Amino acid sequence: MASLRPLLLLAPLLLAALSLAPGTVSAQGPSVTDGGAVSRFPDGVEFRLSAQGDQPIEKVRLRYTILPDGTKASGVPDFQPGSSVSTSFTLAGDETPNIYLSPGTRIDYYWEVEDAAGNVATTPEASIIYEDIRFEWQTLEADGVVIHYYSGSDDDAQAMLDVAQESIAGMSALLGVTVEFTVNIRIYASTDDMRDALQRRSETFESQITTAGVRVSSDTVLVLGNVSFSTLRHELAHVVTAIAGEGPFGSLPAWLDEGTAVYAQGDPEGFRDAVERAIDRGNVLSVRSITSYQGDPNKVNLFYGQSWSLVTFLIDTYGGEQFAQLFAEIKRGNTTDTALEAVYGFDQDGLENEWRASVDLPPREDTAQDSEEPVPTFPPSDGEDTGSPVTGGDDGDGTSAGVIIGLVLAVLAVAAAIALATLVLRRRLR
Secondary structure, eight states: OGGGHHHHHHHHHHHHHHHHSOSSOOSSOOEEEEEEEEEOTTSOEEEEEEEEEEEEEEEEEEEEEEETTOOEEEEOOOOOOEEEEEEEEEESTTSSSOOOOOTTEEEEEEEEEEETTOOEEEOOOEEEEEOOTTSOOEEEEETTEEEEESSSOHHHHHHHHHHHHHHHHHHHHHHTOOOOSOEEEEEESSHHHHHTTSOOOOHHHHHHOOOOEEEEETTEEEEESTTOHHHHHHHHHHHHHHHHHOOSSOOOOHHHHHHHHHHHHSOOTHHHHHHHHHHHHTOOOOGGGGSSSOSOGGGHHHHHHHHHHHHHHHHHHHOHHHHHHHHHHHHTTOOHHHHHHHHHSOOHHHHHHHHHHHTTOOOOTTGGGOOOOOOOOSOOSSSSOBSSOOOOSOOTTOOOHHHHHHHHHHHHHHHHHHHHHHHHHHHHHO
């Protein structure tokens, strides 16, 4: 009996192990090979896959994350189900999904394959940097800033690096935040070189607009010109303002975001002239009309000039500490009016009249009823071109999606009321 004891003790373990084993399964799941990813700049990234299996392969999906700002997403390539599959999926370019990828974007990805028996196989996660392969880039790096350049002298690159560090430090101190990631600055030598790196626009837009700089992601800016210090300061300010004022529930008004960026330039250049002319004529813009970016492109210089003047007024009159607090209040999710009230004791209408008094203009009457169209910037710097005007407004017959949704909801409400009334009437007639 003693010799049988180990076997008796082992039996329950064997039964437990057998109970964990799958029932009926195919001889083997699919074998999947990541064929790699290829940058086809400026037409996107092509991802390749091959897979084989005993069972027909029925589902193939690419799962990816666009860093640093993207969320997890996926795409399904075209393929013919079978025991052997070879396919590819292109991200960006002219194929769906047609999204904008800026130079230097990192994409983490892996493939997921499922056969007819329900067996799923995945490839190890891999990464690709979507590089602008047209040029031989050089880099210069120091203290969390990287200059990427392919033309100009090393001295020019060093000068841009010095200005970048000074600008980030100055704006971070003003807004009371810290940039905790590496900031990449890509310098293009000409408009033609830079055009393919920007978000694609219509031919009309391209023929009329020159983009001097743009913040294309939270950690990357593109700049036109080897010694474009003013543009560089402007775009790096957007990196800092995003940290200080943008959050899951908060969004900066255009006048505050762009006004701060112009303030960071040091010299507002022609924007100062535009607002001074408007003050002399008494036809400045209302603050509420410049909270967003759509509107008349002919007023772009005035938009920038007045936004800069408003920001300068707040900083010079009330100090940098309260100015930083304004950004923090907005980031917490407060509206612009609520944030202004909390920090300064007035809303946007009150700000406007305070500023108007400072430039010897009378108070604006009925500011809350102002019917001016919103006025754009270059437009916004979160992946949009920053540095040139664009035409706003809707195309077509002017019926917005909000109006259509409202009409649908109204019809549903009426239908529900009729149904309820019918039900009540039936009960009364019983």
